[in-house]
Amino acid sequence: MNPVSDVPMTASSAAHPRTAQRLLLAVACWFDSDAGGPEDAGDDRIDWARAVPFFAIHAACLGVLWVGVSATALEVALGMYALRMFAITGFYHRYFSHKAFRTSRTVQFLFALFGAMSVQRGPLWWAAHHRNHHRHADTEHDPHSPLYRGFFWSHMGWFLTRRGFRTDAASIPDLMRYPELRLLDRFDILVPVATAVGLFLVGDLLATVAPGLHTDGAQLLIWGFFVSTVVLFHVTVTINSLAHRYGSRRFDTRDNSRNNALLALLTFGEGWHNNHHHFPGAARQGFRWWEFDLTYYGLRGLAALGLIWDLKPVPVALKRMH
DSSP states (O other): OOTTTTSOOOHHHHHHHHHHHHHHHHHHHHHOGGGSOGGGTTOOSBOTTTTHHHHHHHHHGGGHHHHOOOHHHHHHHHHHHHHHHHIIIIIIIIIIITOOSEEOHHHHHHHHHHHHTTTSOOHHHHHHHHHHHHHTTTSTTOTTOHHHHHHHHHHTGGGGBHHHHSOOGGGOTTTTTOHHHHHHHHTTTHHHHHHHHHHHHHHHHHHHHOGGGOOOHHHHIIIIIIIHHHHHHHHHTHHHHTTTTSSBOSSOOSSOOOBOHHHHHHTTTTTBHHHHHHSTTOSOOOOSTTSOOHHHHHHHHHHHTTSEEOOOOOOHHHHHHO
C-alpha cells in the first residue's frame, strides 16, 4: 500500500498544476500567439501573465530618467510615431479592415511590417477585431464599447483578456490566404523586438560617428521605441474609448460614434469617427475639406506614386445630403 498515492487530492492541490500550466502557456504566447487554445474563446478575464510585456513597455518609459533627452531622440520618436500611425490608420484600418483601396502584395506586406512595429499585434488580429466592432458597434457584443463596460475596458482592458488575445479567423477569410500575414500575426513579437534592437544599434552608431547629435543606443531605444510606442498606443485607442463618447454627430448611425477634431488631429484623421461609421468603406474619413485627414493625404501620395490604386471615394450624393 502506497501511503502517498492514497492521500486524496484536494481542490487546492489540483489547482496548482492548472495554475502553473496556465502561466507556462501565457509565457509561450508571448512568442507564439497560436499557443493559446480554443478554450479561451469566451473568456473575458484579463490574462495578467500574458499581459506582462504590455505593462513592461510602459515601465520601460521610466528609462528617460537615466538616458536623458536630446533633439535627435525627440525627432526619432516623432518620426516613429508618424510612420507607425500612418501604417495603422492607412493600412491596418482602412486597407486590411475595410478594403478602402487596392495595392500589390509587396506593398501590402511592407505596410503590414510597419504596422507590426507598433506593438498592436498583427494585421489579421487587428482587422478581425475591428470588423467585429463594426458588426456589433455599441452593443453588448462590441469588443470595446465604452457604453457597456466603461472607459478602462474600451481603452485597454478588452484586448488583455484571453478572448481578446485570439484572432477571429472567421472574420477575415480574405486575409487568411496570405501566409506572410499569418506569419506576422502568429509571431507578432518578432518585428517589435527587431525594431527595438535596430534603434539601439543606430543610436550606438551615431554616438560614435556623429557625437554632435548627443544621443546613443539606450536613448534612442527608450525614446524612439518605448516612449513613442506607448504614446502611439494610447492615442490610437482613444478612438475606442473617447470617440464613442465625446464629439458631434453628423449622421444618425445606429451606434454612438462621434466626430472629434482633436482626436482627428492626433490620429491622422481617425477622429472623424461618425463619418466613418456612416460610410466605413471610404478611403477618406474627413468628408469635408476642412476636416483634416492626414492619412487620406498620405494615401493620395502613395496613389500618385502608383503604389496603391482604386481609392474608394465618399459618395457625392452623401456629401450633398449633409
